Amino acid sequence: MKSTRNTTAKTAVLEVFEKSKTALSHTEIQKQLNDVCDRVTIYRILDRLVNDDIIHKISNLDGTVKYAKCNHSHQRVHIHNHAHFSCENCHEITCLETVKPSYIMPHNYKVNEINFTLSGLCPKCLNSNI
């Protein structure tokens, strides 16, 4: 296992995640970084962080890709087999860390990862009379 370095760009990206309560797209991260580093560098940092299990990738129903760093302060390893909620109104994606689906698989499948995304209206949008 190779080591990944703590560069200023990587630190800046991690700070953005730390500040955000919702999942972020590459573009959203880029905007918040204003020119700390190149667009390509952000792609590479995100790849690295996913590989290192520090953040995880979420692909939304509409095909957009976002990334999130969940707070598992009490756990050693970043676990991402939980659900995500995608709001149809404000388009925010949040981790539902308490929601874990149960299901029964047919035989002969080897499941390595699951992606459970629900969409609809988040509490914030539900309460502001849509």
Next chain:
Amino acid sequence: MKSTRNTTAKTAVLEVFEKSKTALSHTEIQKQLNDVCDRVTIYRILDRLVNDDIIHKISNLDGTVKYAKCNHSHQRVHIHNHAHFSCENCHEITCLETVKPSYIMPHNYKVNEINFTLSGLCPKCLNSNI
């Protein structure tokens, strides 16, 4: 509700879905159609078919978008709240029509749609000693 027409292009796209056991991306559909119609037309047909609830859109963990027409011959309405399996080896996406996750949601969320995608190895790839 406006009517959507049965054009040759739309019929051709539906035939491709009929023949395929797995979900298909825009590019895969385009290849199978060889120049029956324009690239843009395929996008528009897919949009229409999704709107008409004839096919459904699946976004994979890696961010790729695919479409599938499930066989609910016994049902009147196309239901897509079932699971999908995405093979990490052959990259095929298949509908797991029997797999329906159960879960408990926090309050104040309104769930309209769910996307449950599992990834790993499909039976075909599992048996060919990976």
Next chain:
DNA sequence: AATCAATTGCAACATTGTTGCGTTAAATTT
């Protein structure tokens, strides 16, 4: 301080999806 390789910036490219507009062709009406 020197070394080594991971990381970066830049440029160029590839893929995927969208939009506007004039033309074509289904479906309906006459």
Next chain:
DNA sequence: AAATTTAACGCAACAATGTTGCAATTGATT
């Protein structure tokens, strides 16, 4: 069966997103 209506199409141009190669930089180690 011809005329009418408008959904659907093709084309061109654009926008967004993601990838790759390579020389220059910089973090970590010796």
